[in-house]
Amino acid sequence: MLEVRDLRVRFGRFTAVDGVSLSVGPDETVGLVGESGSGKTTVARAVVGLVRPESGSVLFDGAPLGPVGRRPASLQRAVQMVFQDPRSSLNPRMSVSAIIDEAWRTHPSSAPSGDRTTALHSVLDDVGLDSSVARHRAGELSGGQCQRVSIARALAVKPRLLVCDEAVSALDVSVQAQILRLLVDLQQRHHLAMLFISHDLGVVHQIADRIAVMRRGVLVEEGPATDVLGAPQHEYTRSLLDAALELTRES
């Protein structure tokens, strides 16, 4: 469904992504891991069209996605992103209902044909938010609620691929568990594909079918999650695993 071919992204003289190829099939979750600065976010931004690749292509159902703005509306709608910092990715002065409305205005083909309020409440219900939250401004919500609103905004336009960049990293542990469960439930209910970026290997292992490991702009290893983290082939993956802490204290 999503196919990234030989993607190369440069910022000035610096090559942030250097020939990355990966694919995400329907209903599939692909985890993208790697050290800070390895290029994960840049890949995600290229997939949603927020940075222009130097070369290579991003295909959706075989069609090139191209940069946001010049991307066909249907494709733009199909790929939605959830960001790390739930607070800064929402305008704090906007009400929740206005945030969802704006998503519908941006993608009119996804806007409800019937009653807007009913549709709004059903979108909020989908992410476990009470309909009373609709009136609140984003700035009045907790981190977990903000992240639910971000997910609701993404889902409101009925995407087929959700790109989550550290979507649970900024949340409290107990809230993180709620959002992970929510993402997995929604994925099954709406047949979403997911590109899931996280520095937490344990979390990625829980929800990804396949895992790709990035280092300095390059994919060094890719395969089924249990293989990559259970029996890593590449030395770099092993070093990431060695640095990851397990709860049970190894001597």
Next chain:
Amino acid sequence: MTDALEVAGLVVDLPGRGGPVRVVDDVSFDIPAATTVGLIGESGSGKTMTANAVIDLLPSGATTGGSLRWRGEELLRASRARRRQVRGHEIAMIFQDPLAALNPTQTVGRQVGEILRRAGQSPQQVRSRVIELLDRAGIPEPAARLRSYPHEFSGGMRQRAMIALALAGSPALLLADEPTTALDVTVQARILRLLRDIQEDEGLAMLLVSHDLRVVAHVAHQVVVMYAGRVAERGPTSAVLREPAHPYTRALVDSVPAVRTRTALAHPLPGTPATPANRPSGCAFHPRCPIAREVCRVEQPSVRSVGSGRWAACHFAEEA
């Protein structure tokens, strides 16, 4: 073993819009000499305010109650001069964001040496001691780094510089507030190892504040779990993690996935963490607790002994 720090019934009130808010409420724990105590809890649970009370860095307008005994001496009633003397020399702190804690306009060497200079050491003495400290904190080529400014360092190196700065006064207690939260995982592992080595080699007492159970499991001998400003549970780390005596601790433990093997998604707690400003009646955890009963809604559980070295604030600790 003697206790370096005894925290007993500590209370911190901060001014709020509708009157004072109790952000730390009746918190008690000890830090024995040469021991690391982990302080864990979700954001807003009062971890930082507890650590800041110990080192006398509370926001203005804060009032305190209870007792903080440092090597037998009551800090909460000590003179300002005495508290200033303790801070930096006997008790030192490292923060989550070294960039905010370090002075951007001064070289790293100058900042680390400050406390030594004020103690009247000669420039040569200061210089060689600073090099020694930077080296101890794992900064390569320390002599060449004296003249660097904080912004010229990576995040991990800055945290090392702050550790060197904290060690400069030869403290007996080190408070570390989320020292690795802003760092990449590989760097985090190295900084944690460094802190553990320093704690062991120098025989320091350490309070490690973190929201990450894995970090605490890795370095702390004892753990204190906080929820909404109060202690939910405390005891030896391995025993607490193996057999939690509080439903909140159990939920935290269950929510941490393994890395090398695939863990099923945890059954998440409902609701959001209680805040001190908006604390539910009775046991503050009751709206989220899977085993709550009627009594939990009305009666606040006090911290009680639940086994050797184990303490928990739960009416039904035996069932957790």
